[in-house]
Amino acid sequence: MGSWRRTHTCGELRLENVGETVTLNGWVQNYRDYGGLVFIDLRDRYGKTQIVFDSAIDPAMHELARSLRSEFVVSATGKVKDRGEAKNPKLATGDIEIKATSLTLLNKSEPPPFEIGTEDEPASEEIRLRYRFLDLRRPKMQRIIMLRHQIVTAMREYLNSQRFCEIETPILGRSTPEGARDFLVPSRMHPGSWYALPQSPQLLKQILMVAGYDRYYQLARCFRDEDLRSNRQPEFTQLDIEMAFVEAEDVMNTIEGLTCHVVEKVVGREVKRPFVHIDYDDAMEKYAVDRPDLRFGLEIVDITELGHQTEFSVFKNAPCVRAINAKGAAEKFSRKNLDDITAFVMEQGAKGLAWMKVEADKLQSPISKFFSDSQQTTLRQKLNAEPGDLLFFVADKREATHGPLNALRNKLGKDLELYDPNELHFSWVVKFPMFEWNEEDKRYYAAHHPFTSPLDEDWDLMEKTPDKARAKAYDLVLNGEECGGGTIRLHQFERQMKIFELIGLDKEEQEKRFGFFLEALKFGAPPHGGIAFGIDRWVMKLAGVESIRETMAFPKTQRGQDLMMGAPSEVDTKQLRELGFDTVPVKKGSS
RNA sequence: GGGGAUGUAGCUCAAUUGGUUAGAGCACUGGACUGUCGAUCCAGAGGUUGCGGGUUCGAGCCCCGUCAUCCUCGCCA
Incomplete structure (x- = not known):
């Protein structure tokens, strides 16, 4: 007794609890001061409960209650009471209230810069990001963040049930140019050398296949130093999957199972299987895009x-x-x-x-x-x-x-409202081209990445008309957006070398960039392939939000800044010296 | 790097063709009130109009620059 610690959350008390003595903890959402009587809506992650403070019960407690303001943190103890005629149908707990017998002020709060309880966006995004700790306290944001948690939980559930194992790969890796711009981290112990943050764990998951972990997954943080968009952040999360001893259809089947499990578990809806397959060429012809909205x-x-x-x-x-x-x-x-x-x-x-x-x-x-x-x-x-x-x-x-x-x-x-905006239409786009000709550099580039296997029947095209060769690639498309993409990989050393040659990567370059990987291919690499999903985009779709920033707890602005913690920031000269820097890069425009 | 939108009180917004003391709602402060639930009522405080320069008798408004946020093209194998 006498403890301020909660016995229930603010969302769970109902009529059947009437008569119980309970203690609730939470934030003051709203207060209505009637003089001799004070009403408080107490809020936590689970809901809101009304608490009544009556001056007739304890004048000191009542005085304290009158001083409560928005977002004060309190503990209140009292009896659960039937609200009789004064029920509030808008509230899940609206049939009852707590008739307080004691009140503890756990912490005060400055007046928040915006209202926490409203469903509408209460302030500009800039203000929300600066006070992200308050923004995340809003029920709307808590729903999205919890939805995200449920999505990754369901993904893990399903994959674990299918014998997949979760393996972490390093954040500090090596730069392998091509693709997006790398984020680089200077090495203190090797001045002049740099780690690169992974754009994806591509090669490492393939190496895990060589190592015999035939079903791998990881919720992998990925980094790409490119300009931001409403659906692009410099760091984002992929569900990264790789399987050994499989062909494309095995991967796609597994992913369909995963997708259905997640959607059913998280939004309680059934998804039709099998997913529609459409060839890349057909998609481009009929819809002019490689990720058509087929609703x-x-x-x-x-x-x-x-x-x-x-x-x-x-x-x-x-x-x-x-x-x-x-x-x-x-x-x-x-x-x-x-x-x-x-x-x-x-x-x-x-x-x-x-x-x-x-x-x-x-x-x-x-x-x-x-x-x-x-x-x-x-x-x-x-x-x-x-x-x-x-x-x-x-x-x-x-x-x-x-x-x-x-x-x-x-x-x-x-x-023209040609579709139900709530529909979730999944489809596969397959048979992507292997290469794209780059007119500027006068060479082919891998359309997906250079570890992709061509279709078996297209190996013959490789010499003369490589641009006609198609890949064992598959993109999962949801309502006109790519939400996952993968390929069957090249697992034979010679064939991998062949592809490197075709994109104009000479022996020396191959060795320098991918030596470790080529080495691995020589030691019994099994046939393998996989896929990766943008988790953040999945959350966007399932939560029905338009911005990737709504799906992450601490996103960055379009200029790549974290407005709450103030990143990126300048650092001490001492830190720079330790890293072997004599000078600091000059700020743009300050020369 | 290019194009576009926005920036006025703590927050969301208003302010006629450039015109006198820049307003409102919410929040905040003080007061009244024992059944409210967006409580209500009375009173009050709160502004470098993002920043810098220019045009003008006069600029929140026009011009130039700059910064920030967002959208978009390029970019993102």
Whole structure:
């Protein structure tokens, strides 16, 4: 007795507890001072409970209660009471209240810069990030952070049940250029040498396969020193998975099982299996993107040939003309809407946007006069156009049409409400190209990474037309966003060397960068492959938030700063000297 | 590196074509009140309009620069 320590949380007391003497701890969410009577809403992670302080019971306690303010930390003891007529249906604990007999002030609080209890965003993101300890105290943020916890818990549950084992790999590793920019850490003991933070544990997990840990996973922190976006942070978390003695379908099956388990466990919804498979080439052709949102149709149709026959010089001269038929949308777009959407598509890099409203007897458009009657008929057939439809056209080099068309298609899908925003549509995009030609460097680059195996039947293409070769690669796509990607790896030394050659990595470079890895391949590397998921993006989707920063406890701003702790920061000269630095890099603009 | 949006009280926002003493809600301080639950009522305090420069009789508003936050292109094998 006399302890301030809680007997219950602020979310659990119900009518059946009436009569019990309990102690609650928590933060003061709100106070209503009635003079002789004070009401407090006490909040913790689990909920809110109303506590009443009556001057008739203990004047000293009541006086103390009157001094409580937002976010004071208190312990209150009293009897659970039925609220009778005064129930609050908005509160899970609203049928009861605590009639306090004692109150302990555990800590005071300065008035918070924003309200903790509201569901709406209470302040600008800048203020929220600076006072992240308060922001994270908000029920809304606590729900997301807990959801994240449940997601990783469910992932571990499933993988553990499938004989996977969790193995940690180092944060301090070595730089292997190519790919994203590395974060570097200077070595004190080896002045002039640097560790690199991992962009992913790729090579180490492959080495774990060589070592015989045939089913590995890790919630791996990854680092990439590139510019930030609403879905990109310089450090993020991947669920990293690798399996030995498998082909692509084994990995995909496992991941489908994992995905279903997580979604069912966390949001209580069933996901249809098997997931749709779509070839990379088809995805690019029909949706102009390698991660199409398949919740809706709006397939893209290539009308280059027809375009060349018309008198419309833009179409006539463009290497590629592609169209989208927005079914039944003609009436929904005014001239002003069409101007807006044109501007939108041009922001995405299009040179322009042509449109036609389909009517029974004609195609209403500034450009239909350039189409002969028979061309118009062909166009209607190709696009399956019916009266009331709205056709959009983008003309450019084929690669240049992808971005604008994808953006247009996604915008139309959203604006025309062609899908249920709550649907979770998972699909696999497979058969990615092995290589991409880089015109600047006059060489091929690995499209995924250089440890990827080509399709068995495509080895023959490797010498003459490597750009036609396809990879044993698979991306997991959820509602138009890539949420995981993986490949079957090259496990034979000779074949790995072959691929390195093709991307122009000479023996010396191979040895220098990947010597340790090539060495491992010589000692009985089993066939293996794996996948990695962006955990943060999963949380975004399952929590329904638009920013990756909402899914992390302590995210960085777009300029890579932590506004709470003030990172990055300058350091003592002494620290720098120990690391072998004589001078400090000069701040931009201060020379 | 490029393009765009925003920056006014602790917080969220307002302030006519450039015009006199920059307002409101919430929060805060003091007071009243024994059944509220976004309590209510009375009174009060609170501002380097991000920062620096310029134009002007006069700048929160116009111009130049700069900083910060966000969105986006490049970038992210």
